Amino acid sequence: MNEKIADRSMSQTVRAQLALRDMVLSGQLRAGERISELQAVDITGVSRTPVRMALVRLEDEGLLQAIPSGGFMVKAFSERDILDSIELRGTMEGLAARLAAERGVSARQLEPLKECLGDIDQLVQQDPVSVDAFSSYVALNARFHALLNELSGSSPVMRQIDRVAALPFASPSAFVMAQSALPEAHQILVIAQDHHRTVVDAIENREGARAEAVMREHARLAVRNLRLALRNRTHLDLLPALALATASVDK
Structure with a gap:
């Protein structure tokens, strides 16, 4: 049962990651724009834990940057x-x-x-x-x-x-x-x-x-x-x- 829950969570993480990445790369989310966990939940329809993991993955990819006040910001690129x-x-x-x-x-x-x-x-x-x-x-x-x-x-x-x-x-x-x-x-x-x-x-x-x-x-x-x-x-x-x-x- 725990294994199934983990698989479902991973699937939701990937779903959220792909949805948010597409919004950044399609220009719907612009450089400098802040994204909170709650906003990402609303956008993707995925619960907070997998959304949090998705945001961290997008930070690893270099698309987002964590900000001290909480949440993430869409990065600009030189x-x-x-x-x-x-x-x-x-x-x-x-x-x-x-x-x-x-x-x-x-x-x-x-x-x-x-x-x-x-x-x-x-x-x-x-x-x-x-x-x-x-x-x-x-x-x-x-x-x-x-x-x-x-x-x-x-x-x-x-x-x-x-x-x-x-x-x-x-x-x-x-x-x-x-x-x-x-x-x-x-x-x-x-x-x-x-x-x-x-x-x-x-x-x-x-x-x-x-x-x-x-x-x-x-x-x-x-x-x-x-x-x-x-x-x-x-x-x-x-x-x-x-x-x-x-x-x-x-x-």
Whole structure:
């Protein structure tokens, strides 16, 4: 019985965590805005204990900051914060790719990754790429990165990648929709897909250093996408979370 209660509490914590994270990243909760436990209970419909745990988890992710008077505040992010988060993801995904290459993976293990590459190829062949195609790319790109990280065979590495990818603007698809309306959209997708193919080739040939370097460079595409999105400000509505950082990034 106690086990069931613990499972239910964990499920409610995750539910509250996802709901509150979505509100921050969608711009419904703005930088500097205070969130109390009671407010979070009202927002999520979850009881106070799991809500308290959810708020602490979001603090660990860097989205919230505990304040001395009680409750939490939505954090703002400097340009350095964003760039460091992207660099950290690239470092961790590079490590995952290197481990996969050095430890070796079978042709069967690579099949899902290659199938995913084929699906992405069909989208990249469109020029211009439709908004619907970009939406599909977000899902396929997330799947590619997840499959790639699993090939490392390292639970600790995968856990840390999940943690860093939860940071604002750090996920592999953080800026994909914001770039969809840019003139450079197709070119960026072509470069990203070339990185995807190159890292799979490096893993298949057991070239650890090459695989690691490609994934670190691949993460830096997000930096380029951020700057392009900021330059073309008419499309920032495709990335509401940028309200958390626009002021500092534009300096």
